[in-house]
Amino acid sequence: xxxxxxxxxxxxxxxxxxxxxxxxxxxxxxxxxxxxxxxxxxxxxxxxxxxxxxxxxxxxxxxxxxxxxxxxxxxxxxxxxxxxxxxxxxxxxxxxxxxxxxxxxxxxxxxxxxxxxxxxxxxxxxxxxxxxxxxxxxxxxxxxxxxxxxxxxxxxxxxxxxxxxxxxxxxxxxxxxxxxxxxxxxxxxxxxxxxxxxxxxxxxxxxxxxxxxxxxxxxxxxxxxxxxxxxxxxxxxxxxxxxxxxxxxxxxxxxxxxxxxxxxxxxxxxxxxxxxxxxxxxxxxxxxxxxxxxxxxxxxxxxxxxxxxxxxxxxxxxxxxxxxxxxxxxxxxxxxxxxxxxxxxxxxxxxxxxxxxxxxxxxxxxxxxxxxxxxxxxxxxxxxxxxxxxxxxxxxxxxxxxxxxxxxxxxxxxxxxxxxxxxxxxxxxxxxxxxxxxxxxxxxxxxxxx
Amino acid sequence: xxxxxxxxxxxxxxxxxxxxxxxxxxxxxxxxxxxxxxxxxxxxxxxxxxxxxxxxxxxxxxxxxxxxxxxxxxxxxxxxxxxxxxxxxxxxxxxxxxxxxxxxxxxxxxxxxxxxxxxxxxxxxxxxxxxxxxxxxxxxxxxxxxxxxxxxxxxxxxxxxxxxxxxxxxxxxxxxxxxxxxxxxxxxxxxxxxxxxxxxxxxxxxxxxxxxxxxxxxxxxxxxxxxxxxxxxxxxxxxxxxxxxxxxxxxxxxxxxxxxxxxxxxxxxxxxxxxxxxxxxxxxxxxxxxxxxxxxxxxxxxxxxxxxxxxxxxxxxxxxxxxxxxxxxxxxxxxxxxxxxxxxxxxxxxxxxxxxxxxxxxxxxxxxxxxxxxxxxxxxxxxxxxxxxxxxxxxxxxxxxxxxxxxxxxxxxxxxxxxxxxxxxxxxxxxxxxxxxxxxxxxxxxxxxxxxxxxxxxxxxxxxxxxxxxxxxxxxxxxxxxxxxxxxxx
Ligand code: SF4
Ligand code: SF4
Numbered sequence: 001x002x003x004x005x006x007x008x009x010x011x012x013x014x015x016x017x018x019x020x021x022x023x024x025x026x027x028x029x030x031x032x033x034x035x036x037x038x039x040x041x042x043x044x045x046x047x048x049x050x051x052x053x054x055x056x057x058x059x060x061x062x063x064x065x066x067x068x069x070x071x072x073x074x075x076x077x078x079x080x081x082x083x084x085x086x087x088x089x090x091x092x093x094x095x096x097x098x099x100x101x102x103x104x105x106x107x108x109x110x111x112x113x114x115x116x117x118x119x120x121x122x123x124x125x126x127x128x129x130x131x132x133x134x135x136x137x138x139x140x141x142x143x144x145x146x147x148x149x150x151x152x153x154x155x156x157x158x159x160x161x162x163x164x165x166x167x168x169x170x171x172x173x174x175x176x177x178x179x180x181x182x183x184x185x186x187x188x189x190x191x192x193x194x195x196x197x198x199x200x201x202x203x204x205x206x207x208x209x210x211x212x213x214x215x216x217x218x219x220x221x222x223x224x225x226x227x228x229x230x231x232x233x234x235x236x237x238x239x240x241x242x243x244x245x246x247x248x249x250x251x252x253x254x255x256x257x258x259x260x261x262x263x264x265x266x267x268x269x270x271x272x273x274x275x276x277x278x279x280x281x282x283x284x285x286x287x288x289x290x291x292x293x294x295x296x297x298x299x300x301x302x303x304x305x306x307x308x309x310x311x312x313x314x315x316x317x318x319x320x321x322x323x324x325x326x327x328x329x330x331x332x333x334x335x336x337x338x339x340x341x342x343x344x345x346x347x348x349x350x351x352x353x354x355x356x357x358x359x360x361x362x363x364x365x366x367x368x369x370x371x372x373x374x375x376x377x378x379x380x381x382x383x384x385x386x387x388x389x390x391x392x393x394x395x396x397x398x399x400x401x402x403x404x405x406x407x408x409x410x411x412x413x414x415x416x417x418x419x420x421x422x423x424x425x426x427x428x429x430x431x432x433x434x435x436x437x438x439x440x441x442x443x444x445x446x447x448x449x450x
Numbered sequence: 451x452x453x454x455x456x457x458x459x460x461x462x463x464x465x466x467x468x469x470x471x472x473x474x475x476x477x478x479x480x481x482x483x484x485x486x487x488x489x490x491x492x493x494x495x496x497x498x499x500x501x502x503x504x505x506x507x508x509x510x511x512x513x514x515x516x517x518x519x520x521x522x523x524x525x526x527x528x529x530x531x532x533x534x535x536x537x538x539x540x541x542x543x544x545x546x547x548x549x550x551x552x553x554x555x556x557x558x559x560x561x562x563x564x565x566x567x568x569x570x571x572x573x574x575x576x577x578x579x580x581x582x583x584x585x586x587x588x589x590x591x592x593x594x595x596x597x598x599x600x601x602x603x604x605x606x607x608x609x610x611x612x613x614x615x616x617x618x619x620x621x622x623x624x625x626x627x628x629x630x631x632x633x634x635x636x637x638x639x640x641x642x643x644x645x646x647x648x649x650x651x652x653x654x655x656x657x658x659x660x661x662x663x664x665x666x667x668x669x670x671x672x673x674x675x676x677x678x679x680x681x682x683x684x685x686x687x688x689x690x691x692x693x694x695x696x697x698x699x700x701x702x703x704x705x706x707x708x709x710x711x712x713x714x715x716x717x718x719x720x721x722x723x724x725x726x727x728x729x730x731x732x733x734x735x736x737x738x739x740x741x742x743x744x745x746x747x748x749x750x751x752x753x754x755x756x757x758x759x760x761x762x763x764x765x766x767x768x769x770x771x772x773x774x775x776x777x778x779x780x781x782x783x784x785x786x787x788x789x790x791x792x793x794x795x796x797x798x799x800x801x802x803x804x805x806x807x808x809x810x811x812x813x814x815x816x817x818x819x820x821x822x823x824x825x826x827x828x829x830x831x832x833x834x835x836x837x838x839x840x841x842x843x844x845x846x847x848x849x850x851x852x853x854x855x856x857x858x859x860x861x862x863x864x865x866x867x868x869x870x871x872x873x874x875x876x877x878x879x880x881x882x883x884x885x886x887x888x889x890x891x892x893x894x895x896x897x898x899x900x901x902x903x904x905x906x907x908x909x910x911x912x913x914x915x916x917x918x919x920x921x922x923x924x925x926x927x928x929x930x931x932x933x934x935x936x937x938x939x940x
Pocket of ligand 1: 024025026027028029030031032048049052085086087088089090790793
């Protein structure tokens, strides 16, 4: 597309980056059809092409984001389905990061809106604080209908999404190392995330067991924590940087002591962000410090693997379960579009003896999208129901996914039990039956192994 | 306010207050876009050389709402620009300043699938591919397949009588449509055709198809479903000259073989598509033909052998048959994504002319001459089987004055097509882009007769009024009912 920036504007690095992105877009509109917000809203302003066009207009005119742009950027799920579709290779992801930062700093947000965002950003990434919030949330749950009535729909949505009952506490807590029994092949660092540690610790437990069984030494650093994705998607770049620096630091310290074969992520939402640390630090001077340079971020990003990417080359031997369980696999957007991993989980599950079913409209978001289901409950609910409908049409016994957010969202909308695919693998290769699948236990038999 | 509500109060729209009040009576707030940034998002389509902000954008969700809107607009003399997904390469959905945009994107439901009758009834905002997706399980598909089929709507396909790679065998939209619901400029709801093949009386349906939203607004359509072929296989043939490739196409068609598609790409196009799709296109040939045949396995083998035998007279230097479904999909992905993939390297103006097959190679050579004379690069990619050419003129949109040169170059190419015995539009429609070229193709009488038909359906010229006919000509006609005064001047 034609752009109308002045030479002076183009001296700004961000504008230059945006200009390069706009010039690639030919305004063909192909991306609209696979956009998760456009399919439910049906308005050009809620399509990738519309957003790109409006961001262009705002940057060209040198004004601050207005209410329209803010509303429609807020409705973008950052699912990046548009990037998979776009034949021109338009980098919508980094353009939307720019727009979000601009909105966060200069946009017209109401006090209530700012408050909700500040609250999410200061609790979710910190397991301690999040635990307290969960407790308060459970106490406040009876207020939920009231909140919905007085129009505080985000608050109501938040309460609705909180897990109703306390999960089992984790088997492996805090930092530590799992050393495999037999011969050790590899050594990895596992990022255990933030919310995941609290809401479904069994995902990390299963990951650790599964890898250790394969002769992989798994280290969870004391200092590991949130990846920064939550803040980044709300345009809070500086705060995201704090989380990123802490993770990079933890990795550097460990790396100096012993060689590592990979940083493993079992939440694909985080994976997309940490794989992009290199770009984040490269394009934001203010995030770099004496200790953490752009090269460190690049190195970190290059060492990251989604757990499915890392395990796909392993031979797990014979599975210990015999079952006819049918598993519908939902590949999260962050995995499919963000990291271009489309079938590793299915392959791993199939090798473990499960029958894998596809879900129609796999490229569309389930509506979870980080904290989106809290901030945009209406669209999130439409998408959640849409996904649940497609799932029930596949008639599975279990839904498996690869990201905690999707797991919670689908669980909320679908009656089929949902687990992380790692929990299923762990089960098949000797681990315990995953939470929520107790009713299916009698459908499986254990093979005796010598 | 309902679901997804936004009605911004920072409206700068000049839409008359009294008209707005009436629109608000029949629509929800979230169906009316008035704010400046929002209207800007609708100021152009995939033909970005032009942009004009409309007074408002309305997003109806039913035929009745479309009828209500049209009736109100008719009373206030407000022109309406119908829009589907905004993928027109001819500017078919670009607004004018005094108009509202009526966008069908929310009318995207599939209403009924009837595999016995082999028909599907859909709201007109449904995308082309969504129809095939919905019936694919049952072994059917909707045949016309424009490159933008993922996103473009049936409404737009009907307006432009779209074709696609596979129309060589299955025909274009008009051959695959059984009925429409049409809202007239006065807000009346009319039905043409139905879910049967041959309606009684005059065939008005064929008149509606290709009328570019100028005769009425199509809100629902009944389309024909076709059974999927048992199998299909693409074949790639590379040539050292355009002439050989062009002659080869003519020979294949002349032989009486009907492949489902014959697509042509020249060297620049091959390179870009290969970069995008990694389809294994040969990079050292001047012209590449993508030929697809379908049917039962034996039938496919036989047709392919015949084609290869015919082709061998024209010295193909590269020959490859897709061996797996994945390979076939990759081969098609390259072709289908061509326009977008070219967007990776440059802006482009996509032309859409038709020529008789026998002139293919000479026209191609002249296209390259014309572009060279304007110092412009061109990539050629098109449906060779039916002579529908899509030369893509590449240019740097940020270069001042360039668009005028590009348009002049494009006009010369289309003039060439007409001189060669072809026409100025194959499947994209006339729109804004080619309206001034209409007199190249039609004489005064032809134009007057076409405008008379428009006048019958739309006496006030409110529906997409600035498209298809040259502005001065349509103005004179509207005032005088003929073009006599124009003739006197010249
Ligand atoms: S598909 Fe790509 S090039 Fe086309 S409009 Fe979307 S972002 Fe732009
Ligand atoms: S990231 Fe997802 S929601 Fe956002 S514009 Fe792209 S496809 Fe639409």
